[in-house]
Amino acid sequence: KAPAAPAGGVKKPAKVGKPRNYDLGNGIVRFSKAKMFHKKAKYKFIGKKHPKAPKPKKASVVVKPIGGEKNGGTRKVLLRRRKSFYPTQDKIRKIAHHKTFSKHARNIRPSLTVGTVCILLAGRHAGKRVILVGVLPSGLLLVTGPFAFNSCPLRRIPQQYVIGTSTKVDLGDFKLPAHLDDAYFKKNKKSVKRSVKRKEGEDIFASKKEKYVPSEQRKSDQKSVDEAVIKAIGKRDDKKILRGYLKSVFGLR
Numbered sequence: 001k002a003p004a005a006p007a008g009g010v011k012k013p014a015k016v017g018k019p020r021n022y023d024l025g026n027g028i029v030r031f032s033k034a035k036m037f038h039k040k041a042k043y044k045f046i047g048k049k050h051p052k053a054p055k056p057k058k059a060s061v062v063v064k065p066i067g068g069e070k071n072g073g074t075r076k077v078l079l080r081r082r083k084s085f086y087p088t089q090d091k092i093r094k095i096a097h098h099k100t101f102s103k104h105a106r107n108i109r110p111s112l113t114v115g116t117v118c119i120l121l122a123g124r125h126a127g128k129r130v131i132l133v134g135v136l137p138s139g140l141l142l143v144t145g146p147f148a149f150n151s152c153p154l155r156r157i158p159q160q161y162v163i164g165t166s167t168k169v170d171l172g173d174f175k176l177p178a179h180l181d182d183a184y185f186k187k188n189k190k191s192v193k194r195s196v197k198r199k200e201g202e203d204i205f206a207s208k209k210e211k212y213v214p215s216e217q218r219k220s221d222q223k224s225v226d227e228a229v230i231k232a233i234g235k236r237d238d239k240k241i242l243r244g245y246l247k248s249v250f251g252l253r
Contacts, residue, residue, distance in 0.1 A: 113132070123161070129249075129250060131246075137181065144225055174228045
């Protein structure tokens with residue numbers, strides 16, 4: 001059996017009408033003011049007045065009888081009682097004058113999807129070809145070399161400093177680990193004290209640079225992400241060409 005028609009009938013979409021007098025461009029309208037006066041037949045309503053029907057006023061008080069000879073016999077009582085307490089000062093309302101950075105809308109270019117081969121334009125790895133593995137909540141792109149191909153580790157980079165190519169690697173059901181967020185990549189800046197004990201004869205203005213050593217957690221995460229990417233590259237027919245493409249550096253001749 002065919003499904004029964006709805007009780008209310010099929011609702012037709014509402015038609016959006018176009019006004020008779022519309023703007024033709026540069027502030028010129030189709031009909032003049034005099035022409036519209038005749039089209040609307042406004043001459044019929046000249047001198048005619050339509051008196052408004054007076055609306056009955058709602059009673060705000062009610063008359064109640066009261067006892068006592070010298071009290072007047074009746075008293076007006078408000079139907080809506082007034083407040084018994086009024087604040088001495090207005091409450092200060094805190095109005096957020098701008099959205100916090102975490103609530104900003106992240107508009108990533110449609111060409112930058114997971115698995116896209118990108119070219120880095122800034123930073124110490126500028127010119128290298130990398131693979132996009134995810135987009136972080138801050139709007140930064142998370143890319144990897146893989147490390148075995150071009151020594152580019154898992155790094156964050158803004159989309160302004162990236163060229164998205166048409167080459168894409170199908171990562172399948174690969175999902176970025178939940179702990180790989182912006183806080184994970186944030187540098188832990190230790191507070192440097194001025195009163196540092198130095199040996200005799202040492203330059204007091206010389207600054208010592210500490211060499212960055214990646215943690216074991218960072219190494220294991222790099223390995224797990226790169227394994228998934230390299231496995232996806234190995235499934236392609238042009239895997240040899242793509243490996244050489246990722247190992248080479250971008251440049252203009």
